[in-house]
Amino acid sequence: MPSQAVLPPLLKPYISSPSPSSLTVISSVLGATGNWLVLRFIYATLATAPYLHDASIPRNEKRKVVLVSFLRGWDFWRGEAKRLGLDLTRLQDKSQFAFVDGLSELFSVSTRPAPSPTPVLPGSAAPRTTLPVRSAPGVVPPRSGLHPALGTSTASINDGPTPLRFSGRGTTALDGLERDILRAVDRLKSTGSKDQEEQEEVSVLLIVDQPDLVLAATGPALGIGASEMGEWLLGLQQHVHSTVMTVSADTPLIHNASTFASQQPSPLETAQAAFVTGSAHRAETVIQLRNLETGAAKDVSGVLRISKGGAWEESCDQHADSPWEEREVLYFMQRDGGVRVFGRGE
Amino acid sequence: MSFRKRNIGLSSGLARTPAAHVPGQPLQAAPSPAPSPGIRPSPDDGRPTTSTGSLSLDNLLAGHAGLPMGKILLVEENGTTDFAGTLLRFYAAEGVVQGHKVHVVGVPEPWGRSLPGLIGAADATEDKSLKRKDEKMKIAWRYERLGEFGAGIAGSRAATGDQVQSAADGDQDSKQQAFCHAFDLTKRLTHPSISNMSFIPLVPSRESPFLSIYRRLQSAIASSPANTIHRIVIPSLLNPTIYPPESSQPEFVLQFLHSLRALLSTYAARVTAMITLPLSLFPRSSGLVRWMELIADGVIELCPFPHSSDALATSGAATAQEEPPQGMLKTHRLPVLHERGGGSDKNVGQDWAFILSRRKFEIKPFSLPPAEGDKEGQEGSQTSGMPKKADLEF
Structure with a gap:
């Protein structure tokens, strides 16, 4: 475990308790990725007393996290979380965490027909017809104990992450993705709570890692644009307590689409810019990660800027003791996985 | 006349290698922890890595001293030169020599016949010792203990290399040759397993090209025994002489790269991929290329100097002994490191120059020498690069 606190004090107020039905957008660029921040969101929500010697963070057994990742696999997240002292596998067993795999089979082209679009019953083995890809030999043994044996139809709650699959086109395809994600959310909500009321108490933090990939890799040819993606996200938001989304905001992806650009923007650039700026307007908080403008430095990984999104409301300000303010800080990832966050010149 | 001297800057890592294992010292003295040939654990965090076929590119990759398994390296190149293609050939040749299964996408078989020839370790030793002697003739004896001039300039690079290796010094060194081979561009690779390479042609189709x-790659990898190591080589992706025009549609190429990434994460312990991309056709300022970079794990850009600036580049050589650099190399993203959030690597933020010689692709820090007659500048560089005056006193 890193020697210092996992949650840098400067960041704590911003990531520990997103307000209800809020959207937090983390924008990153090629050289400054936001995975470490995503992990800290998970940590702030799930880490319990042994990990967290701090009473200032409201801790609730009913807080759960669903992580949907389109660009990174389970091995990555599990490995990196372990570096923070967070055992995602165990949390998954305890139904506090669920991972939805949007990487391994999203665009996989197989000869067999795509799973039927009707919601699969929890007990059916349909999504299991392919082996869970994480069981690649040679790597860490998969959580094979969690997987119900192939073909059996025991309605297991922990039947592991079901890989998302993009099938069809346009909103139909997005609806399919939404359904799969919501199934994971519902499953997480229903475990450990006996009745409807208790389920309502469960607050699920949904983290969607790089949904803009879906937009970029489909585009108008498949009938998906920025507005469809926006609606898709809105549909997901309705079912969870709060949402964190990471998007890419590299210069070519955002600024090529501006009217001042020298050349005609491609549909990809237009859609990405519209989606990212649109989300920022809908967000309560925008956390922007970027490289240091003055070039790389040995002790700075990047710049982190926290600003109010378009949907910011004064009532969101829950931390009377530490007034919420927009700020820009530098951060530095250490080899041990810890992160140091500091102001300029400190 | 010159190819021998080019080896000076980075050679410390390699030069130590032959010195490290005396002939007769059993190579297998070090118990090899890696079950597969050409795989070794990263000195940084122990994850399995494999060599890219060029030592200095290996050393550039964020302290892992190799390309971590399951990662995609994207090499972009400006202009019409083919330095990236050469890197790719080293990568493929290394795979052939290690007995890995090499899959080459999009180009016909003659590409495989143009792989650079293998230089044996013994050959390298001979070369090095010859060079050593050569050097001794030239350097005045009293400077000898102070190391080569110019070593300070390459110093930071070499230091990193040293540090990387210092963990398990002797053992690591003797394995070095087995991990990464040297190749000669003027020769052709002849190796029993060269016929093992598979070439995947583009098939015209109405759907995605x-x-x-992807299907062939997937079935080849899925059906192979669990201990087979695969290398996926994709030369000049989207190049219109190879790929049909519609392949640069984002829904085709990005979906393919995403599936490739998924494939590599599925078989994370067995597959690596290296892709080259011509930037003159697909500039980095376009959203498509940026997304390709975002999907890749490592992104390296080569910016060769134009020919007209040869004269300039010659005077730009840091010392008379060094070869002028042939271009700049930029690292935009390094595998693992940037996925974790970036930072803390010594190599990040350096300006790199590359020199391609007959026998190696060398990457070293780029530095412009002080202007001629610029006394202060020269002294400035001397304080860092040269021994202090006190050391020179008798």
């Missing part, structure tokens, strides 16, 4: 490629 990448679909058949």
Whole structure:
């Protein structure tokens, strides 16, 4: 475990308790990725007393996290979380965490027909017809104990992450993705709570890692644009307590689409810019990660800027003791996985 | 006349290698922890890595001293030169020599016949010792203990290399040759397993042109025994002489790269991929290329100097002994490191120059020498690069 606190004090107020039905957008660029921040969101929500010697963070057994990742696999997240002292596998067993795999089979082209679009019953083995890809030999043994044996139809709650699959086109395809994600959310909500009321108490933090990939890799040819993606996200938001989304905001992806650009923007650039700026307007908080403008430095990984999104409301300000303010800080990832966050010149 | 001297800057890592294992010292003295040939644990965090076929590129990769398994390296190149293609050939040749299964996408078989020839370790030793002697003739004896001039300039690079290796010094060194080989561009590779390479042609189809490629890659990897190591080589992706025009549609190429990434994460312990991309056709300022970079794990850009500036580049050589650099190399993203959030690597933020010689692709820090007659500048560089005056006193 890193020697210092996992949650840098400067960041704590911003990531520990997103307000209800809020959207937090983390924008990153090629050289400054936001995975470490995503992990800290998970940590702030799930880490319990042994990990967290701090009473200032409201801790609730009913807080759960669903992580949907389109660009990174389970091995990555599990490995990196372990570096923070967070055992995602165990949390998954305890139904506090669920991972939805949007990487391994999203665009996989197989000869067999795509799973039927009707919601699969929890007990059916349909999504299991392919082996869970994480069981690649040679790597860490998969959580094979969690997987119900192939073909059996025991309605297991922990039947592991079901890989998302993009099938069809346009909103139909997005609806399919939404359904799969919501199934994971519902499953997480229903475990450990006996009745409807208790389920309502469960607050699920949904983290969607790089949904803009879906937009970029489909585009108008498949009938998906920025507005469809926006609606898709809105549909997901309705079912969870709060949402964190990471998007890419590299210069070519955002600024090529501006009217001042020298050349005609491609549909990809237009859609990405519209989606990212649109989300920022809908967000309560925008956390922007970027490289240091003055070039790389040995002790700075990047710049982190926290600003109010378009949907910011004064009532969101829950931390009377530490007034919420927009700020820009530098951060530095250490080899041990810890992160140091500091102001300029400190 | 010159190829021998080019080896000076980075050679410390390699030069130590032959010195490290005396002839007769059993190579297998070090118990090899890696079950597969050409795989070794990263000195940084122990994850399995494999060599890219060029030592200095290996050393550039964020302290892992190799390309971590399951990662995609994207090499972009400006202009019409083919330095990236050469890197790719080293990568493929290394795979052939290690007995890995090499899959080459999009180009016909003659590409495989143009792989650079292998230089044996013994050959390298001979070369090095010859060079050593050569050097001794030239350097005045009293400077000898102070190391080569110019070593300070390459110093930071070499230091990193040293540090990387210092963990398990002797053992690591003797394995070095087995991990990464040296190749000669003027020769052709002849190796029993060269026929083992598979070439995946583009098949014209009405759907995505990448679909058949992906299927073949996937079935080849899925059906192979669990201990087979695969290398996926994709030369000049989207180049219109190879790929049909519609392949640069984002829904085709990005879906393909995403599936490739998924494939590599599925078989994370067995597959690596290296892709080259011509930037003159697909500039980095376009959203498509940026997304390709975001999907890749490592992104390296080569910016060769134009020919007209040869004269300038010659005077730009840091010392008379050094070869002028042939271009700049930029690292935009390094595998693992940037996925974790970036930072803390010594190599990040350096300006790199590359020199391609007959026998190696060398990457070293780029530095412009002080202007001629610029006394202060020269002294400035001397304080860092040269021994202090006190050391020179008798």
